Amino acid sequence: MSVLLNEPGQFIEVEPVRSRRGIVWQTIKRRPSAAFGAGILTVVFLAAVLAPVLAPYDLHDQVGPVFGHPSWKHPLGLDDGGIDMVTLLMWGARISLVVGFAATFVSMVIGGTVGLAAGYFGGKTDTILMRITDYFLVIPDVPLMIVVAAIWGPSLFHIVIVIGLLLWTGTARVIRAQVKSVRERVYVKRARALGASNARIILRHVLPQVAPLLIANTVLTIAVAIFDETALAFLGLGDPSRISLGKVIENAFQRAAISTGAWWAIVPPGALVAVVILSCSLLGGALEDALNPRLRVAHLSARSFRLRPLVGRSSDAL
């Protein structure tokens, strides 16, 4: 569909609208990696959300012997308490995802705000905020989590806060870089020259440009948050009253699943965590790539063009 536009005096034709809206959806459609990641995540998400409805057995029912072998009734066998593994995985995924999303939310809020403020206001604000970010970046994740969990106590809420506090720095840096670049764009300068308030400029002009990158970064952060939670739970620092995938692995580990040869108690939960993290990485990575302003250099590499025989002269051929 072409549209005719008026240059004073004459009409010109212009290409139809190719909006940048829905870049997330477009990326998913176009890139196999993104589609794969999104697909897996959707399945896991649905399974976790619908666990109370979909789970084949009750979470606390012992339906067989300790470390029962996989069978038709229990495709992934039973855990150290005789509980069906599939059920455990579905319920475990819930907590893992909840912690993942919640911690990421905390991280996004802090990191996004810090990045936005540092990038937009620059100067002293930027310097101070970036120094703070640097300090947080330098802290080693897992030892800190261990110390905090050990001192503060392992409740789900504490875990979420701790993970969130560790992850915000990555977001802050990425957002800051993007905000700095958008801030220098001419239309932002124009808005300032017009007398627009900072709030208006940020909300109307800066955030819409930053949002897609924020989404990509969020997805990638979820991967890390889930990993961190799993690690904490595995180390025994998770919330003892909640079953997360890490806890499932930890339980199996503690109860000698390995020496018993009950691989089904350890491998599936680990694999599920790995798959979820992989999916997040694929999706987040694909989004980031799609959003990166790539230098569209006409590849002046030789040997790549094609020769075409000329049919007749231009005046009659075309």
Next chain:
Amino acid sequence: MSPLLELDELHVWFDLGEGHELHAVQGVSLSLEPGQRLGLVGESGCGKTTTVLGLLGLLPQNASVAGRVLLNGEDILAGGEESIRPHRWVDLAIVFQGAMNALNPVKTVGSQIVEALEVHRMASGVEARRRAGSLLESVGIPADRGDRYPHEFSGGMRQRAAIAMALACDPSVLVADEPTTALDVMVQAQILELLDGLCRDFGLALLLVTHDLPVVAQLCDRAAVMYAGEIVEAGAVDGLFHDPRHPYTRLLFAATPDLHGDGTPVSIPGAPPRLDRPLAGCPFRPRCDRSFARCADERPVLKRVEGGGTAACHLNDSPVEVTA
């Protein structure tokens, strides 16, 4: 005397996917004698840069090319990359648009010229460094500055360095794509003076690609005006200004302000046509102030006109044609 460089009906198509094709260059022919300066003039999107990239075989993967590029009578395009490569830089050199920003920032300027010499086996080691120094001198840069990095050079000096690099293998044809566009007018004058001197002293043939008519008017003997992928008029620069044979040429000059001229520049309404669809009639017709019936049906062909040049316009056929 056979021309040094000759383009014969050069066509370039870009594959846009989904069956669409952009016909960027539509049968361009031009010729260049040794020591001559030819200007290739046109506005953005007219295909002038694509034309020179095509003649050097530097087009991307989705491009297809037809036509002949004759260097001293030999068709170097016929064998594709194999037949072009030996001539690239050695006989045909190019200073790209924005070349001054394309210098490698982590290597000294001199070493980049040495690299050009060594890659083309013109010289190596000490001899190459000496030649690099003398090339820099010939473009007005003291030879010892070759040990500095690009960021230590000003814009004008970087452009000179890019020209020196292009001259490394002593080519007979230099293509310059918008060599002075990003430069101040005084630096532009210096670069134009340099190019003028190089043509005179070394017999270099210059193909100057630009949208800047006054630059062509001052530096070139002949020029070809491009519009919508084809040449609409070509000839001596004097004739193009004083006796244009295509309305676009006339209107383009009329749109160009002049320091001392009288009268106000007038813009040309409308915009160039899309090149991804077949065109009926003359591509300039929607914007032309003297079109008539024939212009809508029949596409004009580049023909000889009075005064020695060529033009593609029906108005040249019969001066007493009725206006629409």
Next chain:
Amino acid sequence: MSSNGRPVLDVEDLVVRYPIARGLIGGAARRPQRWVHAVEGVSFSLGRGELLALVGESGCGKTTTAQTVLRLIDPVGGRISFDGEDITAVPSRALRPLRRRMQIIYQDPYESLDPRLTVRATVEEPLVIHGAGGSKAGRAELVHDALTRVELTPPELFLERYPHELSGGQRQRVAIAASIVLGPDLLVADEPVSMLDVSVRAGVLGLLDRLRRAGLAILMITHDLSTAARFADRIAVMYLGRIVEEGPSREVVGDPRHPYTKALLSVVPSRDPRNRSRPQILTGEAPDAVRIPTGCRFHPRCPVAITDCREIDPALERAGGREHLAACILARSG
């Protein structure tokens, strides 16, 4: 100067300097602070319905001057008066109501417009920011009117378009519409056409000319002397932070008095191939604005400099016609 009452813009001895970052170590080692002397004492005034072109090469300070005049950059010295009111040191909050009356358009039409906003939203935004136009309907009418004035007609065809659907010339017209919708007194145009095709430039410049005749005062920054010659009422030539020559454009172009102006004019190529004058090409390039030469700042490159030029820093004084000024001790011969 201005033909009806006081000038819209009056600038006196404007000085703008940027510190060159020393970094932590430099600051700690107490290295002397070095400055970029972007603008070093610029004075001019602009009246209603006048177009003043500030011309010069890169680094001469013309863009900095234009931005400082609008208080987008803060000056270190001098005085800026807008319609009689001193705005040199007014805090930015108090400047907001004034921003309605002074607007700017930028060089790059491809970056000037927020790609996510329609033409309507872009042109309406100034009205929303300043609470003008009353109701939604009132604003719509003002937007319609602005688009008509920039010759994007019929406006309905453009209202819902996004910037990427428009040509460069059309985008620039949208930017102009957004800047005139509030009815400003002063418009600063920073290289308004240098990124547009030649065949489109005259149209946009003609539009600015029509707006000027309707009463708008325009300060145009350009490096293109030919454009200035054809469209400006007055030209001020800048070199290294100072105005070295100023006057009615016909006089500055026809009878230049400053050696820099003469050299600059001589190297501007003409579109007429028969007009190949002997260009007076100056050697080298303008020095950076950190180390300004003593005496006349142009003397190191001046083809007619005498020994006095090394000591005397000439002021802008009458040279030639009544309103034609030049800063050169050799230009004083009436």
